[in-house]
Amino acid sequence: MLEIIKIALSALVEGVMNMGFNEALMILIGGLLIFLAIRYGFEPLLLIPIGFGAILVNLPMTGLMEPGGLLRVIYDAGIVTELFPCLVFIGIGAMADFTPIFVNPKILLLSAAGQFGIFLTVILALLLGFSKVDACAIGIIGACDGPTAIYFSSQYAPGLIGAISVAAYSYMSLVPLIQPPVMRMLTTKKERMINMGVSKISVRPVVKILFPIIVTIFVSLLAPKGAPLIGMLMLGNFLRECGVVARLSSTAQNELANIVTLLLGISIGATMSGDTFVRLITLKVFALGLVAIILDTACGVLLGKLMCFLSGGKINPLIGAAGISAFPMSARCVQKVGQQENPQNFLLMHAVSVNTGGQVGSIMAAAIMISIIIKLGLV
Amino acid sequence: MENLEFGLSLALVGMGGTLVGLYILGLISSLLLKIFPVKNQPANKDKK
Numbered sequence: 001m002l003e004i005i006k007i008a009l010s011a012l013v014e015g016v017m018n019m020g021f022n023e024a025l026m027i028l029i030g031g032l033l034i035f036l037a038i039r040y041g042f043e044p045l046l047l048i049p050i051g052f053g054a055i056l057v058n059l060p061m062t063g064l065m066e067p068g069g070l071l072r073v074i075y076d077a078g079i080v081t082e083l084f085p086c087l088v089f090i091g092i093g094a095m096a097d098f099t100p101i102f103v104n105p106k107i108l109l110l111s112a113a114g115q116f117g118i119f120l121t122v123i124l125a126l127l128l129g130f131s132k133v134d135a136c137a138i139g140i141i142g143a144c145d146g147p148t149a150i151y152f153s154s155q156y157a158p159g160l161i162g163a164i165s166v167a168a169y170s171y172m173s174l175v176p177l178i179q180p181p182v183m184r185m186l187t188t189k190k191e192r193m194i195n196m197g198v199s200k201i202s203v204r205p206v207v208k209i210l211f212p213i214i215v216t217i218f219v220s221l222l223a224p225k226g227a228p229l230i231g232m233l234m235l236g237n238f239l240r241e242c243g244v245v246a247r248l249s250s251t252a253q254n255e256l257a258n259i260v261t262l263l264l265g266i267s268i269g270a271t272m273s274g275d276t277f278v279r280l281i282t283l284k285v286f287a288l289g290l291v292a293i294i295l296d297t298a299c300g301v302l303l304g305k306l307m308c309f310l311s312g313g314k315i316n317p318l319i320g321a322a323g324i325s326a327f328p329m330s331a332r333c334v335q336k337v338g339q340q341e342n343p344q345n346f347l348l349m350h351a352v353s354v355n356t357g358g359q360v361g362s363i364m365a366a367a368i369m370i371s372i373i374i375k376l377g378l379v
Numbered sequence: 380m381e382n383l384e385f386g387l388s389l390a391l392v393g394m395g396g397t398l399v400g401l402y403i404l405g406l407i408s409s410l411l412l413k414i415f416p417v418k419n420q421p422a423n424k425d426k427k
Contacts, residue, residue, distance in 0.1 A: 105405035112401040123386035
């Protein structure tokens with residue numbers, strides 16, 4: 001009997017005895033993500049499940065991420081199969097209004113420049129010794145597009161998925177802190193004060209209906225491997241704009257988006273186990289992700305300066321900073337920085353236009369990257 | 380060296396492809412607006 005009690009007691013303390021430093025550290029990091037989400041409102045919809053998932057997966061002896069474990073089942077079902085990022089895009093598409101793109105289609109070029117940092121960061125990552133495919137996955141953090149970063153890393157750099165997705169979502173929420181200094185550094189006071197006027201655009205419903213279909217066909221022809229991403233984004237938008245499936249549109253915007261976001265967050269948290277996350281490489285990924293967003297912002301603003309020059313001072317270069325996919329945080333940053341110089345300046349609509357283009361641009365950039373690495377036989 | 384060559388080529392094609400892609404998308408958007416212009420509302424609709 002004494003022997004049985006001894007075994008039973010040892011079973012009770014087994015979890016505590018197997019708790020290592022890395023696991024304890026990751027539980028603290030999970031707690032930190034939850035704290036940031038609750039206290040400061042940093043992407044709570046994602047950081048809460050990610051943080052909780054990180055705590056769960058680092059509890060010893062639970063077997064949650066072992067074959068057949070609960071988190072492993074969710075991860076295999078939604079991340080390995082690419083299902084969750086694609087389903088999230090249906091929700092994003094259903095919530096997105098692409099009308100601002102029609103305000104001034106020419107400034108979509110700024111949305112392209114907002115993706116340049118992705119490619120420049122790939123070069124930096126390669127110089128730091130990352131493999132070609134890992135470097136591409138890290139570069140995509142710069143797009144500030146969580147689902148695309150997860151989609152890419154889950155397929156081509158699964159070892160980095162935890163670091164990349166946490167970096168992507170963390171930096172998305174930190175856009176209001178990261179972008180303004182870069183914007184101010186690269187522009188003069190005179191440029192920041194440029195008033196672009198107020199733009200209002202009316203678009204006929206038929207244009208809004210045709211737009212997602214045309215974009216899907218065009219982007220899929222340009223970079224076929226991006227079809228799942230752009231296809232789901234535009235499907236969601238089509239549900240919204242076609243006007244005859246209000247129930248599906250509502251489901252995509254609410255129930256579907258919420259359920260998938262929850263499962264996606266837990267799955268990402270589940271990749272943050274101490275043995276794979278507490279490494280120098282994670283810090284490098286975070287540093288390069290930050291560089292990517294800074295470069296994206298800089299490239300957008302610099303092209304904005306060029307367009308300002310070519311247009312005879314009609315375009316405020318600040319709106320170039322909104323070319324990333326962080327919607328609408330980036331556009332709000334532009335508005336705020338512009339109004340600090342000139343309270344009468346309303347850049348929001350123009351910035352939203354570039355920001356909306358950035359949502360399509362980030363997928364396009366990722367799709368082009370995937371097509372290239374597949375064509376080169378790297379994956 | 381091979382890695383750098385890859386990075387530069389990817390940057391060139393990727394940035395060029397994204398730029399051209401979004402430029403064409405801009406052209407398509409403009410074209411859609413021209414094909415389906417917003418109809419002007421009659422100014423004195425309620426006037427009897």
